[in-house]
Amino acid sequence: METYPRRYAPVATLAGRGTAGEFRKSLSGVAVGADRAIHALGDGEVRVFDANGGVARAWKAPDQAACLAVAADGRVFVGAPGRVEIYGVAGNRVGGFAIGKAGQPADVSAVKVFRDAILVADASARLVRRYDANGVERGLIGSQHKTGSFMLPNRSLDIDVDAAGTVYASDTGRHQVTTWKLDGTPVAAFGKFGMARPEDFVGCCNPVNLAVAPDGCVVTGEKVAARVKVFGPDRALLAVIGPEHFDPMCIHIHLAVDSSGRIVAGDPVRRTITIFGRS
């Protein structure tokens, strides 16, 4: 059995069967607010969980909503085909804007917020679009690749942004996590294909999901086998949260990291959210 510098273990499970927050049909995304409140998207709703695992509040999400993010001020951004909708802390809609061209709605697979910049992963264009607070597109990330875009065989592009404004993107077909400046300038990349070494990414297209921790670690979610890895700031592999914690048919593991470094992982097949802490 492999040993790693860090170990993580489940410390809590949300939305389990029979609980008040149970998702009966779908679980499409998780996010953590500045107050460590876990937000989840599923069953056509945004749900905010309290510290005891109960549902503090919930409101209707846009049709086919696929992802969500929580800004530092508590506003909730929800991505849906061709749109991003913005809600206040209480769930009141405060804005929104269209993504993509009319008649060709973008496949919004992730949304993140950094100060006034709203970053939207457009999986159909295979690019990240940067918008200002008014919903005006200000730039693209990923178009500097030689092929003009991210390589996404599985039509999924996940992103996150750290406290310095560096954007992290899952370039699944290239088996890499790539980093970018907000203006689209490429910074670095790590990861490669491999079936043997645990730090490599297996199969056709991994890592599918990612999140950045406050300490600079990068958390990745993979399919086949479904697992989560933690890479340190120097991109050395620090920990693996193994497939025993996830459904084997899990293609996405929705990820977020709270301010204390706990990893929030949403399993859309089991429709549960597990919080992993260091052990």
Add this chain to the structure above:
Amino acid sequence: MSDTTTRRKFIDTTCRVVGFAALGGVGAVLTSRASAHGVYQVDPLKCTSCDLCRTTCVLSLSAVKAVNEFSKCGYCMLCPAYMDVTSAPNEKGVPSGKVCPQDALKRRVVGKEDPDDPNNNYYEYTVDEPACTGCGKCVKACKPPMGNGSLRLEIRYDRCVTCNECSILIACPEAAIVRVPAPGLSPLVTHGETANG
């Protein structure tokens, strides 16, 4: 004389017409029965790609072939149905082995091509049907969650001889060979690039 000739001609013509009508009727009944039975096809939801399609078809080269549904295909550079992902990596770091023992799965670059790195491209995968034996190895490797499930086995009607009792149907442990009305379940495989390509 002429009356007799006319009567004989009349009887002869009548018999011929009745005979042809009877034959036509029998033919129509047989045709309609044959149509009612339809043709055989693989139910992709039941198929486990167990290799019996290759070994039990009465034809020397099975009528079952792998087909790729382009709208589902990820156009992966590292296609798990094309490359044996467990094989040793080559100098480019990608697996050196192939899944298909006949090398019947072919690929070509589509979309904007990276002239410097062949591994930095999308690829369109097609099946070389005369070479495909219907073993289903590629289909199995493409199943989710590893692949997108775009490859599947299908009975090709230009090869199938539509036996009264399909030997694959008899052998299939999953009852994945089904009778369907012609033209059957034949999927609408669209050739060319999708938005992903």
